[in-house]
Amino acid sequence: MSSASSLPPFNQEQSIYEADLETTLLIAQLAQQDLEELASACKGKGRADKPRSDHELALEIQNEQLNEWRTFLEDAKLARSIGAALQTDQNTLNAFSIVEQAAAEDHRVAEILSQGGDLPEPTPTQKLLEDPTLFVEPPPSQGVAKPSRDSTRKGIGEATITPSTNISQIPVAGPSVDRYRRTACTICNDYVRFQECLHTSCDHHYCRDSFTRDESLFPLRCCQQPIPPDQASTFLNARLRSLFDVKLREFGTPPQTRVYCILPTCSAFLGSSEAVPAFTAIRCPQCQSHTCPSCKQAGHDARDCSENAAVKELKALARAEHWQTCPGCHAIVELQHGCYHMTCRCHTQFCYLCAVPWKNCGCHQWDDQRLLVAAERRVENEVGAAVRVEQPLVFQELVQERARTLHVNHDCVVHSWKNRSGGTCEECQEYLHLFLKICRNCSLVACRRCALNRL
Incomplete structure (x- = not known):
């Protein structure tokens, strides 16, 4: 015994x-x-x-x-x-x-x-x-x-x-398929039930909560392949399908024509300013407030319509700081590093110096100082920051070589990614301590979400 x-x-x-x-x-x-x-x-x-x-x-x-x-x-x-x-x-x-x-x-x-x-x-x-x-x-x-x-x-x-x-x-038999299988969402990295995810043809998975969270992920796409909205809509339940349809209409409206409720505690999307006659106030169906589609202020008579004071202050600040305005959505853009080729979140490509659509002007492509800063960052991404201190001559040679390459080819059309240690994503500026992805060709460092859905 x-x-x-x-x-x-x-x-x-x-x-x-x-x-x-x-x-x-x-x-x-x-x-x-x-x-x-x-x-x-x-x-x-x-x-x-x-x-x-x-x-x-x-x-x-x-x-x-x-x-x-x-x-x-x-x-x-x-x-x-x-x-x-x-x-x-x-x-x-x-x-x-x-x-x-x-x-x-x-x-x-x-x-x-x-x-x-x-x-x-x-x-x-x-x-x-x-x-x-x-x-x-x-x-x-x-x-x-x-x-x-x-x-x-x-x-x-x-x-x-x-x-x-x-x-x-005790020997017993179990289910032939693991019904409790979970998989990581590509966007939020949360583990959710496999049968409750949207599965793409490139073998990536998305949870329900990630469809209406980030405008930069619209239109829906993965690995540069579009995801049909109908496919995502049928995957959602009734409540989320209603919310998804609202966001689909909102993100599908050009940013410069979007109208939101003037009440800060409501801020509901009211549609496009082009869908209503000029100076006709739009009634919010949720709080019954009236918003002018022209100046985005509270409803008023046509003769009292003027540009929003906050917008005036923002434009004045942009002129003082030499920021540029996107010709597509009129969003204000600041260049921190890299060349003058800008790609806005609305996917409009333009020159940062003159705001003309890209490749339609005679402006310089690079500022020499920004070019060196970009080359140094790419070299650090590739060989590590310690080389700058331990082997400064080798580091400077690599920087000059990278600068000459950037003069000719400043970006990849199709990136080729591999994993590396954690750091700050150059696209969304989010810090990830575990790992990032680095392009084998241009040494751009990006998080998984940006690599799959934004770039």
């Missing part, structure tokens, strides 16, 4: 995934019944004042193990039941949430009409109610196989359970 100290360690996490809960609970109950029968058979066979034998102590410890295991399995069964219920009812709960929001918006519309106002445009939530697929259950996830009852029972029947058998040693 094995002593209690010789029992192998009890591995709860392993056993919970090696068999389905019902079968595992049954195993624990049968094993506990066997222990109770053995313990009953031992009663009355020894003196009352005699210490318990190793056999009796082992039975007691094994029984305590089984009690702990059964408690753990019961808790796991309850948690899995709650999780399954939430997963099943998620779409229904989202649909009811949309219905409640649409009802509140209908009430506001009724108040506007009762006060003699014009009928406002339907909100995205109200339009979503017209979608016939809103209350249709989505098809089950593909690629997830359910465990076979027959295969689970096979192996369990072949095991012999004795009081000395550790529970984690």
